[in-house]
Amino acid sequence: MFPTGLAAALIAAATALMPPQQVHQAAELHRAPTPASVLADLTLPQRVGQLLVVGTPADRVDPRTRTQVRRLHIGNVMLTGRSYDGRRPPARVARAMRAQVSPAATGGVGLLVATDQEGGLVQVLQGPGFSDIPTALIQGTWSLPHLRHAARTWAGQLRRVGVDLDLAPVVDTVPGPLAARHNPPIGRYDREFGYTPRRVARHGVALLRGLDDGGVVPTVKHFPGLGRVRANTDTSAGVTDRVTRRHDPYLRPFAAAVDAGAPVVMMSTAYYSRLDPKRPAAFSPFVIGTVLRGDLGFDGVVVSDDLARARQVASFSPGGRALRFVRAGGDLLLSVDPGPVPAMYHALLQRARSSAAFRAKVDAAVLRVLRVKQQQGLLPGTS
Numbered sequence: 001m002f003p004t005g006l007a008a009a010l011i012a013a014a015t016a017l018m019p020p021q022q023v024h025q026a027a028e029l030h031r032a033p034t035p036a037s038v039l040a041d042l043t044l045p046q047r048v049g050q051l052l053v054v055g056t057p058a059d060r061v062d063p064r065t066r067t068q069v070r071r072l073h074i075g076n077v078m079l080t081g082r083s084y085d086g087r088r089p090p091a092r093v094a095r096a097m098r099a100q101v102s103p104a105a106t107g108g109v110g111l112l113v114a115t116d117q118e119g120g121l122v123q124v125l126q127g128p129g130f131s132d133i134p135t136a137l138i139q140g141t142w143s144l145p146h147l148r149h150a151a152r153t154w155a156g157q158l159r160r161v162g163v164d165l166d167l168a169p170v171v172d173t174v175p176g177p178l179a180a181r182h183n184p185p186i187g188r189y190d191r192e193f194g195y196t197p198r199r200v201a202r203h204g205v206a207l208l209r210g211l212d213d214g215g216v217v218p219t220v221k222h223f224p225g226l227g228r229v230r231a232n233t234d235t236s237a238g239v240t241d242r243v244t245r246r247h248d249p250y251l252r253p254f255a256a257a258v259d260a261g262a263p264v265v266m267m268s269t270a271y272y273s274r275l276d277p278k279r280p281a282a283f284s285p286f287v288i289g290t291v292l293r294g295d296l297g298f299d300g301v302v303v304s305d306d307l308a309r310a311r312q313v314a315s316f317s318p319g320g321r322a323l324r325f326v327r328a329g330g331d332l333l334l335s336v337d338p339g340p341v342p343a344m345y346h347a348l349l350q351r352a353r354s355s356a357a358f359r360a361k362v363d364a365a366v367l368r369v370l371r372v373k374q375q376q377g378l379l380p381g382t383s
Contacts, residue, residue: 002294007038014373017320031230032381032382033269033379033380033381034049034374034379035367035370035371035373035374035379036108036110038366038380039057039363039366039370041107041257042064042107042109042366043107044352044353044359044362045072045073045349046073046075046105046106046107046109046317047352047363047366048073048345048348048349048352048362049072049073049075049106049340049345050073050075050106050109050366050369050370051072051075051326051331051332051333051362051365051369052072052074052076052332052333052335052341052344053076053078053114053303053332053333053334053335054068054069054074054076054077054078054079054335054338054341054347055077055079055080055308055334055335055336055337055338056079056080056093056094056097056224056338057079057080057081057083057182058076058079058080058081058082058083058089058090058093058115058124058125058204059081059082059083059084059085059089059090059093059380060089060093061092061093061096061097062338064338064339065077065097065275066096066097066100068338068341068342068345069100069101069105069106069111070100070102070104070105071095071105072105072342072345073074073105073106073107073240074341075106075109075111075112075369076111076112076113076114076165076332076346076369077097077111077112077113077114077116078113078115078116078334078336079093079094079113079114079115079124079163080116080124080336081123081124082124082266083124083125083126083127084126084127085112085127085128086127086128086129086130086381087127087128087129087130087160087161088160090115090125090161090163091160091161091162092163094162094163095162097111097113098110098111098113098162100382103380107331107358107380108380108381109370109373109378109379110373110376110377110378110379111378112164112165112369112372112373112376112378113162113163113165114163114164114165114166114167114219114248115158115163115165115166115167116167116168116190117133117154117158117163117164117166117167117168118120118133118136118167118168118169118334119133119134119135119136119138120133120134120135120136120137120138120167120189120190120191121135122189122191123188125157125158125161125163129157129160130157131150131153131154131157133154135171135189135191136169136190136191136192136193136203137188137190137191137192137193137194138190138200138273138294139193139203139207140192140193140194140199140200140202140203143207144202144203144206145359147203147206147207147210147299147326148206148207148209148213149210149341150210150212150213151206151207151208151209151210151213151214152210152211152213153214153215154166154210154211154214154216155211155212155213155216156214156215156218156311157307158214159173159214159215159216163216163218163320164215164217164376164378165216165217165218165219165264166211166216166217166219167221167266168207168211168218168219168221169203169204169207169208169211169218169220169221169257169310170186170191170192170193170204170221170222171193171200171201171220171221171253171254171256171257172185172186172191172192172193172200172205172221172222172225172226173192173196173197173225173227173250173253174186174187174195174227174228175193175195175227175228176195177195179195179227179228180192180195182230182244183226183227183228183229183230184230184232184235185222185226185229185231185232185233185234185355186226186227186232187227192227197249197250197251197252198252201252201255201256201257201317202256204220204253204256204257204261204308205256205257205283207287208220208257208260209260212261215376217263217372217375217376218262218263218264219262219264219265219266219303220254220257220258220262220264220265220266220267221265221266221305222266222267222268222305223254223265223266223267223268223281223287223292224241224244224248224250224251224254224268224272224281224287224291224292225241225244225248225250225251225254225268226241226268226270227250228241228243228244228250229241229270231310233268233269233270233305233310233312234306234309234310234311234312234315235311236312236315237311237312238271238312238313239269239270239271240270240271240272240273240310241270241271241272241273242273242274243274244274244275245274245275246274246275246290246291246295247293247295251291251295251296254292254296255296258297258298262300263300263301263372263375264300264301264302264303264332264372265286265292265298265300265301265304266302266304266305266334267281267288267303267304267305267330268280268301268305269281269282269304269305269307269310269312269313270281270285270312272287274315275287275291278314279324279328280312282304282305282307282313282324282325282328282330283321283324283325283327283328284294284328285327285328285329287328288302288328288329288330289328289329293329297298299368300368300372301331301332301333301368301369301371301372302329302330302331302332302369303330303331303333303334304325304330304332304333304334305334306334306335306336307321307325307333307334307335307344308334308335308336308337308339308340308341309336309337311383316345317345318340318341318343318344318347319343319347320347321333321344321346322343322344322345323345323347323348325353325360326348326358326361326365327358329361331365331366331368331369332365332367348362
């Protein structure tokens with residue numbers, strides 16, 4: 001909207017007093033892209049592509065993922081598996097993926113490059129240039145300033161190879177050492193900061209802030225918690241938490257992270273019989289909309305746990321997984337395997353073309369993603 005009347009006169013008077021260089025700078029600032037303006041410039045296929053995070057091995061380029069960035073307008077990638085040879089391999093993969101960005105492919109919007117750098121057995125990038133990160137259970141014994149400082153160092157290591165989104169911290173709470181032995185996804189691998197929501201909240205927030213200090217987007221996971229299940233959603237179906245309820249004390253670490261400004265929250269794919277017994281959390285409008293966004297007040301990006309290989313969601317078609325996630329209020333769909341991505345993408349695109357209500361959900365999700373990208377300097381003309 002162009003200024004008129006008195007506003008126009010005031011702007012003209014102000015710019016008349018500026019040196020030419022400042023006038024040019026002011027004009028450039030006025031034209032700086034915003035998430036809303038970038039969204040408006042994206043085609044619908046490009047908007048749908050912004051909602052997917054697609055895996056590629058951390059030490060080599062998967063040609064399928066690289067092609068999908070160009071042809072399916074995929075807006076984000078994840079370095080998966082393990083890379084043991086230091087900085088060079090993941091940096092090469094990240095560069096190759098970012099090189100696919102173009103006005104035709106992604107509308108010029110840069111990629112979020114993600115990885116799993118928690119510590120212990122969950123550390124994708126290893127070797128020279130990367131710290132040997134201890135388990136979260138060990139991190140939970142550190143002072144909060146020490147953990148925050150360490151996380152800032154780890155974030156700097158990620159930034160140097162082109163990674164700007166870390167799928168950490170885990171803020172699931174396991175009730176105790178004995179329970180940990182029967183908790184395959186978290187406790188068995190010491191991925192919890194401790195055995196009380198208070199300790200998990202404090203140390204989870206410290207790590208979150210440290211990653212942010214180092215310029216990396218943190219991801220709080222796995223909402224509403226995997227600390228009290230007895231099977232792993234990656235390898236088992238029908239995984240169900242039968243105790244977590246609305247306003248549960250075990251939700252406090254997530255609430256603390258949201259209050260601390262967490263930009264991204266990852267959804268569990270377990271069932272929660274006291275919240276929504278019919279749908280996995282990642283497909284539940286109640287868990288995402290009422291509990292996470294409503295009760296906890298989260299207004300950032302909701303990312304799924306893996307929807308490609310997880311046994312927990314194998315009974316749903318790839319397209320059905322994508323549709324259920326976005327319909328429930330999800331924003332970023334994670335597929336560690338590029339294999340099912342075309343089916344996911346085309347299901348989303350077809351539904352967005354045929355349903356105005358679904359298209360509105362896509363636009364709202366893309367806008368949230370673009371806000372995170374703005375903070376990382378990934379919008380066109382801001383790098």
